[in-house]
Amino acid sequence: MKSAARLVRRIVDGLLVASLAVIATVLCLQVALRYGFRSALPWPEELSQFLLIGLTFLGSWSALEHGRHIGLDLWPARAPGALPRALRTLSLLCAAGFVGFVGIGGLDLVQSAWSRPSTAMRVPMGVIYIVIPVSCALMLVYFAAAAWRGGSVSTGKDQ
Amino acid sequence: MTALLLISLFVIFSALGLPLAFCMGITATAGLLFSGFGSPAVAAQRIFAGMNSYALLALPLFLLAGNILVAGGVINRLVVFADLLVGRVRGGLAQVNVLSNLMMAGVSGSATADTAALGSVMVPMMSARGYAPTFAAALTTSAGIVAPILPPSLIMVIYAIPTRISIGALFLAGVVPALLMSAAFMAYVRYACRHHPLSEKRESAQGLARATIHALPVLMAPVLLVGGIRGGVFTATEAAAVLVAYALALTMVLHRSLKLSELVGILHDSALTTASIMLMIGTSSIFAWYLAIEDVPQATRALLDAATDNRYVFLLIVNVFLLLVGCVLDTVPAILIFVPILQPAAVAFGIDPVHFAIIVIVNLMVGVNTPPIGTNLLVISGIAGLRVGSVTRALLPFYAVKVAALMVITYVPFISLWLPRYLGFGP
Numbered sequence: 001m002k003s004a005a006r007l008v009r010r011i012v013d014g015l016l017v018a019s020l021a022v023i024a025t026v027l028c029l030q031v032a033l034r035y036g037f038r039s040a041l042p043w044p045e046e047l048s049q050f051l052l053i054g055l056t057f058l059g060s061w062s063a064l065e066h067g068r069h070i071g072l073d074l075w076p077a078r079a080p081g082a083l084p085r086a087l088r089t090l091s092l093l094c095a096a097g098f099v100g101f102v103g104i105g106g107l108d109l110v111q112s113a114w115s116r117p118s119t120a121m122r123v124p125m126g127v128i129y130i131v132i133p134v135s136c137a138l139m140l141v142y143f144a145a146a147a148w149r150g151g152s153v154s155t156g157k158d159q
Numbered sequence: 160m161t162a163l164l165l166i167s168l169f170v171i172f173s174a175l176g177l178p179l180a181f182c183m184g185i186t187a188t189a190g191l192l193f194s195g196f197g198s199p200a201v202a203a204q205r206i207f208a209g210m211n212s213y214a215l216l217a218l219p220l221f222l223l224a225g226n227i228l229v230a231g232g233v234i235n236r237l238v239v240f241a242d243l244l245v246g247r248v249r250g251g252l253a254q255v256n257v258l259s260n261l262m263m264a265g266v267s268g269s270a271t272a273d274t275a276a277l278g279s280v281m282v283p284m285m286s287a288r289g290y291a292p293t294f295a296a297a298l299t300t301s302a303g304i305v306a307p308i309l310p311p312s313l314i315m316v317i318y319a320i321p322t323r324i325s326i327g328a329l330f331l332a333g334v335v336p337a338l339l340m341s342a343a344f345m346a347y348v349r350y351a352c353r354h355h356p357l358s359e360k361r362e363s364a365q366g367l368a369r370a371t372i373h374a375l376p377v378l379m380a381p382v383l384l385v386g387g388i389r390g391g392v393f394t395a396t397e398a399a400a401v402l403v404a405y406a407l408a409l410t411m412v413l414h415r416s417l418k419l420s421e422l423v424g425i426l427h428d429s430a431l432t433t434a435s436i437m438l439m440i441g442t443s444s445i446f447a448w449y450l451a452i453e454d455v456p457q458a459t460r461a462l463l464d465a466a467t468d469n470r471y472v473f474l475l476i477v478n479v480f481l482l483l484v485g486c487v488l489d490t491v492p493a494i495l496i497f498v499p500i501l502q503p504a505a506v507a508f509g510i511d512p513v514h515f516a517i518i519v520i521v522n523l524m525v526g527v528n529t530p531p532i533g534t535n536l537l538v539i540s541g542i543a544g545l546r547v548g549s550v551t552r553a554l555l556p557f558y559a560v561k562v563a564a565l566m567v568i569t570y571v572p573f574i575s576l577w578l579p580r581y582l583g584f585g586p
Binding site: 002008016017021024027028029030034035045046049050052053054055056057059060061062063064066068069070071072074075077084087088091092094097098099101102103104105106108109112114120129148152154 | 168171172173174175176177178179180183184185198199200201202203204206207211213216217219220223232288392393394396397399400401403404425426427429430431432433435436437438439441446488489491492512531532
């Protein structure tokens with residue numbers, strides 16, 4: 001179980017680094033082709049946009065794990081009393097419900113767009129949408145586990 | 160009733176520390192379900208569509224370029240150069256601080272990154288030359304707020320998405336206000352350090368030439384960038400990609416101050432920051448849709464219309480409101496939540512949208528240094544090892560300088576609009 005979680009983390013980390021590297025590379029390539037050789041490629045923009053969305057969904061899970069999301073925390077986690085604790089658990093359950101809701105929507109999108117090709121690369125949109133249910137499932141597990149432990153989400157270690 | 164319930168839900172959840180991206184998502188989805196609009200597929204589609212934008216690609220790229228330059232030690236070169244330019248006057252090192260912040264702002268789009276990087280260099284340096292550490296920290300974080308006002312600016316890229324304002328126009332509009340703010344800080348430093356002893360050391364002309372050559376590649380970047388965007392050579396996204404390539408060439412090839420292994424860490428770090436900002440942009444697009452269904456922008460406009468018919472009073476109300484918002488909310492969520500509501504009202508009052516954008520951004524940048532939630536205030540206190548309270552006390556005169564600059568920028572549209580108009584953007 002532990003090693004499986006570690007493997008998922010490593011894969012996601014690798015995907016995040018690779019996505020950003022590819023975005024930067026293909027867009028630089030596109031600039032060079034457009035202004036150097038006057039022949040732009042049709043796909044770099046679309047590829048980069050899809051990679052950015054994939055990076056955002058997977059990275060949102062990773063950012064939860066690293067405490068890198070932007071948040072307030074005016075009411076510190078150490079605040080004693082049953083009410084803050086109950087409300088905190090409620091907030092985590094609502095967040096789990098929200099990512100579950102979006103994840104189901106993502107599955108719907110995968111199914112309905114399975115054979116619809118994208119504009120430039122002609123990749124089935126269903127394949128692109130897969131990142132939504134996968135990331136939402138990861139975030140769902142995170143929020144459910146946090147609610148179970150009675151913990152909270154740490155935020156704001158960095159903007 | 161529902162709206163009230165949802166607002167309290169949002170406030171309680173965010174106060175408890177649930178990330179704002181999720182707070183917005185929960186509130187908007189619940190609201191849509193109550194009004195019978197929400198379906199899972201629509202929610203997922205909205206988030207996807209809200210992030211599927213070519214212009215938004217500038218965000219991770221500007222972020223990455225800034226992080227590469229900071230990790231590559233570009234800051235030290237800028238500080239040496241600034242020291243040679245203004246280090247010999249009274250309060251010289253404090254002036255160096257302001258100038259270094261301004262030069263760094265020209266290649267970096269995030270005040271937080273700049274504050275962290277410059278703070279770790281400038282605060283120990285200023286303390287060693289007899290400045291109060293709290294003053295050094297307060298000055299660094301204050302002077303750092305020009306980063307998102309001077310292009311390139313992550314905040315402006317984000318602002319341009321829902322409002323459909325040209326990123327190029329926003330970039331140009333920020334130049335003069337950023338220079339004005341830096342000048343205001345320099346004037347204040349001159350006053351505050353008037354009893355500070357003069358530094359004796361004099362540099363040779365040779366030293367000056369060498370430092371200039373070292374700093375020149377960094378100083379050239381913003382000129383190329385703005386020139387390229389303005390001349391129609393690049394889009395903002397392409398300019399960001401070019402800046403990444405430029406930053407890599409500078410740090411890895413020319414200076415050899417960055418190793419390939421460090422680059423992986425920088426990519427990972429930039430990806431996480433990107434994800435946290437982009438998710439907010441995604442969920443805020445459901446949020447904005449919900450607000451539109453509930454007619455919140457129109458209601459706000461009607462409310463403000465009833466309150467005043469004078470645009471100067473309107474601007475004052477907006478400024479006070481946003482200063483309060485800035486005390487508790489970070490810049491990005493504040494823009495994503497309130498700009499779709501306030502922007503139509505501002506246009507109805509006859510305010511230029513580009514000028515309004517600059518007002519909002521400058522205003523919220525005052526908030527990054529105010530407790531309880533001032534990101535940069537927390538960052539600089541952490542780096543300098545000082546208590547937030549004592550840095551805040553040292554910041555008090557700086558707040559006055561910033562609010563004065565904000566008022567000038569608010570009531571003199573010419574400052575923001577002159578450059579974009581001169582270069583052919585807008586009417």
